[in-house]
Structures are given as structure tokens and as C-alpha cells.
Amino acid sequence: MENLDVNRRMIQVHKDRVVVGFPQAQTKNARIDEKYDFDPRVRQSCASERASTVGLKICKMIIIGDMAVGKTCLVNRFCKKAFDRDYKATIGVDFEVERFEILNTPFTLQMWDTAGQERFQCIASAYYRGAQVVVIVFDVSEMRSLASAQSWLEAAQKENAGSQLLTFLVGTKKDLVTDAIYRDVEHEAIKVAKGLHAEYWGVSSKTGENVKELFTRIAALSFEGAVLRELEKRQFATPPKTIGSSSFRIGSTSTQASSKQKLACCKM
Amino acid sequence: METAENTDTKEVLSVLPWDQFSEWMHCVCVVTFDLELGQALEFIYPNHIELSESERSNICYLAFPDSNSGCMGDTQYCFRIRKGRSTRRKLTESDYLCSKDCPVTLLKDDTHYYGYVYFRQVRDKTLKRGYFQKSVVLLSSLPYFNFFKDIADIIAPEYFDNGEPCLEAACHDIDQWPSPVPGKPLTLPLMGMILHVRIPTKQDKPGRKLIEASDNVASLAPFTLSSINRIDLFESLQGVLPHIHLLWELVLLGEPLVVMAPSPTVCASTVLALVSSISPLRCYCDYRPFFTIHDSEFKEYTTKTQAPPRVILGVTNPFFAKTFQHWPHIVRIGDMGLGNSGGSNPSLLSNDSKLKKTSKLKALDSKTGVYTKYKPFLKKDKLFLKTFAKGLAGKRPGTAQSTLLERHFLELTQSFIIPLERYLASLMPLQKCISPLRAPPSLKPFRPEEFFQMVENNGPQLTSGTKGDWVGLYKRFIQSPNFEQWFLRRRSEIEAKIMSLHLVALSETDLESWCYEKSEVEIVDMVLRLRQKISMVTSHRLEVPAATLERLNNQITSITDSLPPDLRGILIKA
Numbered sequence: 001m002e003n004l005d006v007n008r009r010m011i012q013v014h015k016d017r018v019v020v021g022f023p024q025a026q027t028k029n030a031r032i033d034e035k036y037d038f039d040p041r042v043r044q045s046c047a048s049e050r051a052s053t054v055g056l057k058i059c060k061m062i063i064i065g066d067m068a069v070g071k072t073c074l075v076n077r078f079c080k081k082a083f084d085r086d087y088k089a090t091i092g093v094d095f096e097v098e099r100f101e102i103l104n105t106p107f108t109l110q111m112w113d114t115a116g117q118e119r120f121q122c123i124a125s126a127y128y129r130g131a132q133v134v135v136i137v138f139d140v141s142e143m144r145s146l147a148s149a150q151s152w153l154e155a156a157q158k159e160n161a162g163s164q165l166l167t168f169l170v171g172t173k174k175d176l177v178t179d180a181i182y183r184d185v186e187h188e189a190i191k192v193a194k195g196l197h198a199e200y201w202g203v204s205s206k207t208g209e210n211v212k213e214l215f216t217r218i219a220a221l222s223f224e225g226a227v228l229r230e231l232e233k234r235q236f237a238t239p240p241k242t243i244g245s246s247s248f249r250i251g252s253t254s255t256q257a258s259s260k261q262k263l264a265c266c267k268m
Numbered sequence: 269m270e271t272a273e274n275t276d277t278k279e280v281l282s283v284l285p286w287d288q289f290s291e292w293m294h295c296v297c298v299v300t301f302d303l304e305l306g307q308a309l310e311f312i313y314p315n316h317i318e319l320s321e322s323e324r325s326n327i328c329y330l331a332f333p334d335s336n337s338g339c340m341g342d343t344q345y346c347f348r349i350r351k352g353r354s355t356r357r358k359l360t361e362s363d364y365l366c367s368k369d370c371p372v373t374l375l376k377d378d379t380h381y382y383g384y385v386y387f388r389q390v391r392d393k394t395l396k397r398g399y400f401q402k403s404v405v406l407l408s409s410l411p412y413f414n415f416f417k418d419i420a421d422i423i424a425p426e427y428f429d430n431g432e433p434c435l436e437a438a439c440h441d442i443d444q445w446p447s448p449v450p451g452k453p454l455t456l457p458l459m460g461m462i463l464h465v466r467i468p469t470k471q472d473k474p475g476r477k478l479i480e481a482s483d484n485v486a487s488l489a490p491f492t493l494s495s496i497n498r499i500d501l502f503e504s505l506q507g508v509l510p511h512i513h514l515l516w517e518l519v520l521l522g523e524p525l526v527v528m529a530p531s532p533t534v535c536a537s538t539v540l541a542l543v544s545s546i547s548p549l550r551c552y553c554d555y556r557p558f559f560t561i562h563d564s565e566f567k568e569y570t571t572k573t574q575a576p577p578r579v580i581l582g583v584t585n586p587f588f589a590k591t592f593q594h595w596p597h598i599v600r601i602g603d604m605g606l607g608n609s610g611g612s613n614p615s616l617l618s619n620d621s622k623l624k625k626t627s628k629l630k631a632l633d634s635k636t637g638v639y640t641k642y643k644p645f646l647k648k649d650k651l652f653l654k655t656f657a658k659g660l661a662g663k664r665p666g667t668a669q670s671t672l673l674e675r676h677f678l679e680l681t682q683s684f685i686i687p688l689e690r691y692l693a694s695l696m697p698l699q700k701c702i703s704p705l706r707a708p709p710s711l712k713p714f715r716p717e718e719f720f721q722m723v724e725n726n727g728p729q730l731t732s733g734t735k736g737d738w739v740g741l742y743k744r745f746i747q748s749p750n751f752e753q754w755f756l757r758r759r760s761e762i763e764a765k766i767m768s769l770h771l772v773a774l775s776e777t778d779l780e781s782w783c784y785e786k787s788e789v790e791i792v793d794m795v796l797r798l799r800q801k802i803s804m805v806t807s808h809r810l811e812v813p814a815a816t817l818e819r820l821n822n823q824i825t826s827i828t829d830s831l832p833p834d835l836r837g838i839l840i841k842a
Binding site: 091092093094095097110112115119120122123125126127128129130 | 426430431433434436437438441455457460461
């Protein structure tokens, strides 16, 4: 019965993308929350809204980190179940959308996989704007990439002042190092993650180890955040139309960004 | 070991880099002002795109406001240029999908590019000239005026602030877009945002509610129906509101028309508004929202040795006032104190809004108005103008006035088309004339006199409140390129329809018994003809039910089987 309901509403969601239980963090030492289940308010809200399609949840996630640490590989492993060993630098940004169903509620995760190259830093502000989730990627076989995690996060925060970012620190290429080395790296990474208030994950896009778990966790936590934000807004104001502020409507009156520009032009 | 084989090879093969980009755009050009060279093409992105010499030169000149119009700050407008060489290539599956349900006014243009310009001019003391002057031009074959204006509005300021990688990133985003297929909700990522767009289809009901409570984008309004190419008619035409009916006729008839305005934004939007006033008919005459003296068609279009060409030009350079002195119809939009010029608009209905005679037009006379000797065939729709004037007086919001105007034009144009369509339908051969074993019947010829006769008794006067000499208007229209192209298109659509009806009839015929008394030669001929028809279905994209095709194929097999083995062998090989 429940499945019927699900099928009717969410035809596109693959069974891999259905989340019922609360996904756990990888390590107790650096995790975002201390819970073992969804927030009761979220469970309740999703249970009561099951029949309706109102309140679509969308989150914007940005994936950042040094060049060649494997950001695109990570996304491709999850979204396309593929691993391409050839390196191809990302031009600007790659974009993927993943649809989930969490607690019987549709959820969309927009993934903006950004370029690590220095020359694309100038476009960062446009792409970082309005993000709710930040995934900072580093290469466990290249410690320097861990050292820059801090500055990556700062850049993301700068564009999202005033909003709380759900932050993940992800070490990739776990298959390239021995277990002993990995343990050392993990130890370091957990320290960094704690400093950044981030949740730590170690993965391999090549073998697929922990990749699905990571994204499921990201989806669950960002979904929870989205629902909570919505509940909060509902308490204070008229119900918002959209969650996920990164959508843009053409044809309507000008967007915030462009009206700001127009103001700026007038002053000149 | 997992390698690239695991990735979706099919996708990798079919979509090459820039394939998707080119579905939407040809390229992005950055034009700068060089102290020695003047306007110069700084670069083109993607950089493998080649432009012909005349394309380059046109883009350079059209990317900047002509003469010294004081366009400080940011200016946006649109231009249209001829494609240098015919880029006609083989139609792909995607071309077919994009054009199948597309309204004619939104079809990809095979012969012209549209340039969507974002020009910035600001004081910059660090530069020798004292000014920063640069343009970003999005070049596309798609006449999505509003859409690309918004896209330029997103991309260009980012580029001015942060440089070339922005264009690279934006173009890369566009390269990930799905094809512009009408009717589908499209999700277009761009510079960290998602645009939700729906390109209208020709089956859309005008004024249809756009935001459908669809499953997954319910709360993200898709692109509104007409907004992809919608022009704010009220804002664009407010200087000439008393003459909108006359202007509509001029555009419909493909008359030579020039719009003189103080800025490229104003002349371009006026030209586009005029062109779109006859929608759903397409303006097949050339139109140039912004035209300069450097344009490669300048000589061709301003020659005095021939009658003025059937084009609509938007110009700003005062020099043109003289050049176009001999043109029959001139729209002059003076200094636009935009928003207020129509403030009281006493002249909307009264007769002092008389047309100005062309001869009175002096080089520096910049009084807003329409200068023509043309006598409209139709009378002004007073009822509409009254409603409209009331809205002006009552300060009805501009968008509402625009919608009102748009609907009025649409009704007018539709009233105009309906009799043509009705007559065309009467030229269709009757169903019973479609005989499977004879060639498909053809459309009866269009006989103007017969048509005019029909209009006399059964014309637009039935559906439209507008009075006047409708027959006279049709007489002129039938000589215009707008009619010719409209008719050619409709005729080929109808012929395709007849062809598919014929195929259905053929597939339902008992060919085996037909073969009974036929000679081998005739049977072989039938097989070859059937094959040819089947191949035509794919080559002409005929819409034929799958069952019909299957039956036709079965018939080929059974007829072939009735032939002696040697002949059968040859036929199968052939």
C-alpha cells in the first residue's frame, strides 16, 4: 500500500535513492550531529504531508577542493556509478541533479561540482551563492590538499554569510594508500574537520567504498535541515513557496541580483 | 578493474563537446573599443567557432551604440544579421524534435543570427580614453528575445567583474543544457542558478495558464509561455499608441518601415514589438532591430535607385533621417522620457493624432510619431482604444496594459488568419478522392478571386469588431512575402498530411488480390514503389501510425513471395 503511494508520486526515483532509516556518520569523532534518528518534528511533518506534493524540498550542494583531488570522480561514482581513471579538468562547473525520496517525501539535491583550478576562482562567488551544503574534498595521498580545506570553506562561507552551511570534509583515493598511512591521515583529517565543524568521511571513488553512504548521509541531513527551516518559516510567516533559494525565474520581474545591478548602474 | 567502459558509452558517442551548446547558441563575442582600431573583436568563445569577415565586422559595429548616444552604464538590446555562408547541414533527430511542435515565430533561423548585446560604458580613469567600453554579445540562431536578454543579464556583468573564465564556465554550463524542445519543462543550470524554462508549442492555447502543478517542479515556476520571446508591447509602443492598427497593417503587409529612436534599446524593442504584433504569423521580411551605417547591407537597403526594400529597420544615428527621407513609412520615437511621454495621451482617440506627412520630416525633427501617407484598410478599433485609454488614465500597471495589447493583436491577427485557413481547408481533396492505387491527390490551387469572394460573405467581420476593407487588406497581403512563406509552409504541411492519409489507405488495400491479374513487371513496380513510400516516411518525417508501416512492410513481403523465386531473389537483393 505504501509502495503504491510512493510509485504514484515518485516515478523517477531509483530504489537506491529511497531513504527510510536515518543514515549514520562514518566516524564518531567528527560528525555533524549526535543523533541516531531524524528529528521527531521532521518525521512528524513528513508523515502528515505524505499525501500531498506541496513543500518540495531542494538543496544546493557545492563540491570544492584543490585541483585533481577527485571531486568530479566522486560525483560520477555516485550519480553514474562509473569511474574514469583519466583525468579531465572541470571547466567552470559541472552540474548534476539527484532525486531522492526521504521519509516518503521527494527531495532534490543539486550538485555543483566546481573546478579546482586557480583560474576559475573568480567565478566562485556566482556558483557558491545560495548553497546549503558544502563538500570539501581532499586527496588522502596528498596532504597538502587537506591543508587548504580551511581556505576553501572560508570562500564558501563568504558567499553565504548569515546562513548555516552543512559541511563535509571528504578524503578521496583511499585505495591509493596503505591502511597504516590511511589511519594517520584520518587522524589528521578528523582534527581539521572538528576545527571546521565538518563531518569527516574517507572514501574511494575507484572502488566505490563509502560513496553511496556518504551521499545518502548528505541527502538525509540536508533534507532534515530543509524541512526544519521550512517549519520554522511557517511558524513566523506565510508559507514560503520554495526551499532552495538557488532557483531563478525568468520572465518575472527582475531578480534580486539584477535589480541590485540596476541600482548600481543608476548611481554611476 | 573498472575503466571508462563503465561509463555510458552511448552518451559519450552521441554528444560531443559543444553539441549541446550549439543547440542554443553559436558563440559569445566580446567586443571592445580599441583606441587605434575602433571597435574590435577581442575574442570569441568557444574559440573554435569561425565567423566570416562580414559577420565579424557587423558584430563589431552592432555591438556598440551607433553615434554618440549617451548610453552610460549598462545597455541591453538585440540585433539581427545575415549568416555569412549557408550553414545548412543535415537535419538531426534533435533538430526535428525542436522544430516539430515549435511555433513558426520561435523556429531556429537558418539565414540569420540574433545578437543579444550587453554593453557597458563606465568612467574609468585608469584607461587612456577615460572610459571602459565593452560589449558581450550572445550570438544565436534562436529568436528567443527575452530569454537571451535575461541570459546576457546574468553572464555579462559576471564577465565584466571577473574576466574570461566566467564566459568559459557559462558556456560550459550551457553545453550541459538539454535541447530546446518545445513543450518540455527544461532545467537549465547557469552560473550557480537553475533556470526553469518551457518553450511554448504551437498547440498551446494563447493565454494558457503556464504554471502547471506538475509533479517535481511545482514550486519552481517554469518559464512562462510567451515570455521566451515576449516583448513588452506597451512599453515599446507607447509613443505610437494611436497608430498601432496602422503599424500592424504595415508589418502584416511587409511594408518598408524604419524606426528612428534615440537609443538602440528603444529602436530594437520597438522593431521587435512590431514584428511580434502579427504573431502567430511570422514576419518573413527581413527586420533589423538595430541597424547602423556600417552594416554590410547598408548600401543594399538604402539605395535610391530602387524602391525601398521590404524590411523593418531600427536606427539611432541622426544621419539616417536624411538617408531614409524617401521611405514611405517612418516611425519616430523622440526623446523618451520613458514612462511619461504617454502620460495623459489625449491623442489616443481624437483626430489630432493625425499622421504626419513624410515630406515634413526634417533631419532634426525628432517629434514622436508615425510619418506616412499610408491609408489603413481597417478602421481603428475604437472600443479597444477606449478600454485602453481608460487603463492609461486609471494608471493600470504597464504589464496589464501590455497583456491587453498583446491579446488585442492576437485576436486581430487570428481574425485575419481564420478565413485564410478556412479557404485552405476547402482546397483539400476529399477523403474519397484518396485512392490507394493512384497517386495522392494534390491541393487545389489557391485562387485569389475565389478567396476574396469567400471573404465578402464570410470574412473576419464575423469574428472581429474591427470594421473596414478587409478584402483590400487581403489583396495586398497576398502579394507580400509574409503570405507567400505562410502559404508554402501550410501547403507542405497539408501535403504531408495527404501523403500519410494515402499511405494509410494503401496499407489497408488488399494488394495480394490486386496482384492476381497483374504482370510481373507491374508487381515489381509496386514493390519498388511501396519501398520508396516507406523510405519517404523517414525522409519526410511523415506522421504515420506504426501499424500502417508494419502493414506496408508485410504487404511487400507477401507480394514478393508471390513472385517466382529467381525474381524474388533479385528483388530482395535490390
